[in-house]
Amino acid sequence: MTKKSIFPSLVVLLSATVLLSSCKKESADTEYPVIDVDYPGSFPKNCVDVSRGGSFTSTIRVHDNVELGSMSVEIHENFDHHTHSTDVESCPEVPAKIPVNPFSAIVEFPLPAGQSSYTSVKDINIPAGVDTGRYHFIIRLTDQAGWQTIKGIEINIK
């Protein structure tokens, strides 16, 4: 090979390496699990009202391409609107306020082993004396590979 042909050859070789290496087949699971809150039976929906001094039934449908891991829900006040939901839609503005006796909960949603799709149903109690107002309902879902999907929903405790 003459010296003059080295350079173009290197260019071709390198470009081919870069292009081909991105086509390699992947065996490892790289897909995040999915939280489906858009289907008709799901609850709560973004901006929904729930009542204190009672309970509501939370129904969340989840699925994964391989196998689901676990699911947890956290509810905390968002009276000063410090966080936004992960939703496109913003709920109607309400004035900010200071929490006095805010409701908070960390709830385990059961997922049976070996499932790739499941609808988890759980009753959540809201004590009577808690502050009314805007709360965040955050769903955390993992799959067996360790991918976690987060969904934040705004709910209104009345």
Place this chain on the structure above:
Amino acid sequence: MLLQKIMCKFKLCAVITVLLQLHCVAVYAQTSSLSIRLFNQSDELITGGTITLSADSRRYPATEKTPGTYQIDSIRAGVYTLEAAAFRYQSKTASIKIDEGANTVLLHLSVGYNTLENVVVTGYSSNSKIRASNLSMHIVGETELRKNMGGSLVQTLSKIPGIEMMGIGAAQAKPTIRGLGFDRMLVIDKGIKHEAQQWGADHGLEIDQFSVNEVEIIKGPASFLYGAGAIGGVLKINPALKPQKNSFGGSLQLIGKTSNMLGGLAGNLYTRNDKWFFTTGFSYQDYADYKVPADSIFVYDYAVKLHNRNLRNTAGVQSGLNASAGFVGEKWQNTLYVSNVFSRSGLFANAHGLEPKKVNHLLYDKSSRDIMEPSDQVNHFKVINYTAIATRQHAISLAVGYQNNFRQEFSKYVAHGYMPATYPSNNGIPQNLEREYSKQVFSFQLNDEFKAFTHNLTMGASGEIQLNKVDGWSFLTPAFKQYTAGIFVYDKITINSKLSLHLAARTDFSYININAYRDWFYSRLPNGTQEQLERASALKRNFSSLTGSAGITYNLRQWWFKVNVGKSFRVPIAKELAANGVNYHYFSFEKGNPNLDAEESWQLDASASFKNENWYLEISPFINYFPNYIYLNPTARHDYFYGAGNQIFQYSQSKVFRAGGEMEANYRISRSLSTGISGEYLYAQQLSGDKAGYGLPSCPPHSATFSFTFEPQQMKHFSAPYISADAQFVAPQNRIVPPEKQSAGYMLMNLQAGSQFHVGKQTFDLNMQIRNLFNTSYLMHTSFYRLIGLPEEGVNFILSFKTNFNISKSKKHND
């Protein structure tokens, strides 16, 4: 020159051409030999140079007998051509008359790089220092740093194949070498380990890039020289050369960037009489929110509108101050360096970690230059004393350092998990102080280099004491003390003029004492009671390690080859051993593992390089195996007690295989036109544990860069003008591990132009760059903001201007 002529005649020396600027002494004796002492303009001996004498196609290479003194024996009297080359200096060629007996020559070289080596940022590879090292190495000088100056030193260096940056916005970044960053590579500043909070993804390097004169990058396992952490390699910041004798001078530099409306000013002053010198410098930069090629950003499905395409609250300020004072003696030199680097910068306001934040846009968008919360502030103060002693046989150096790194992260208090909804007024921690890290480091490094027959031995010892404290209402890593000490021996054996053998062994000892940490708030226990949870247990651990390296270098006239196998290690950090806290920004409950072993790494490196007048080629592959890579494994489980319902991320150790390499080819088409291509490839796979089959986090995608440089001949008032263009092709990164996201490939185009020009006796440097010429919107896989999908900087014009002035009180060397 008159002075030289007088000196030459007076001492009856050989006749040497004017070109060489030689001072010479000859002593008559029975046999013919030549001894050359090689100096720079500051009268410091230059080690590692290459000197060759040639006549009638016969070549006589000199061997370096003692540091800076080169010897050629058994030659006949006559006229020869002398070639002297040394890294960082302009090579010289001249004819020399050798008399009967012993001839002694004092030779001065002036600082500078040869033209071809200036073509690309990495192109200094012909020098003897790089050839002599058993590891793949790059050296970037001041001119190249200025021509390519990015938002941070790391961005500037990321042009080098194998060096990637993990960007945190436009003005801060941390380096990775072949995909290894954080605590898996070292930064050495003036002989001392630079210790910041390098474990944090949103923490920058904390080095003032205006004070950096030269950077040496070692790619490969360098623990045998530098101890724990040098697994991926070392980024070595070399101090500026000492001022010339009887000189006074300085420089002033201005820089401006359009993407984040950065304005910067830097300057320095130096003075030296015969033996004493003093230097001082400062820099100040102020920048606004940086521009991205997007009108809105999606944090999950929530569309965040951007005001004027500015990434909200990413403005900042940076400043640096430094001074050095020293003494240059015949046998010993001492320099005291003092420096301080300060930075304050905002973080994107609409997401902290993965958490979407709603902020008052009217307030935040009022000014693009103000820094609101979240923000961080870092101050790094450093004192280093460096002593070098040269005897006939030994070159001894001792660096002793003190560093104080103080970092604060400010964010509005947000209750998570069991934290109280309103911040208690009597808590003792300021309400906006989310985290605070304070680190004090005392360290030393002692090296002794000497020659014995064909052996060039370096023996050394190092030690470090670290005192770490934490504060703030959020907890990530506990306070700890750490003591480390190590000794090493490195032998370079010259088999013949071409082949050298490198052998090294090192042992290190480390002790870590971690303080317990309890939450300041109460968590609800499963039995209904409340408790301040212990987030880190007190822990004391000892680690010891034996590392080593074996390699060969084979140097031919145009080709050189290296093969090296080395073992490196690092000690687990406090967070990896003891953390038991929730990182709410990432919804992760990070569980440390007190039983972790010191991480070990075996690496085989090879490289082949070729250089002639028109070509420079280099290929440097490597394979790497970790028997126990420390990995933060995101599990499938949530924790409802310590983890407050968050996903458990468990520190674990797994077997990891990595392979890859870099290649470079530069070709000079004509006197003024040259072209280059460089590329990097990296593959990583976990072989055991929960994530067997997966790669590693923050793995840089493969990439290739094509460049063209036009350097017209000297014009009347201009010297070294250049125009260059480069196109960088980055492949998609699809090999990811939780919690990463796949990143698409992209192409970036950059332009550079500049020149030095002369007005009277004054010289000015003007450098211009256009980065991301097509305003491409792209996601950099290794960027801190990648997880929330924030694009990198859009088109960016960078203009820098520098002027130097120098008043030499005596023009001994120049006229």
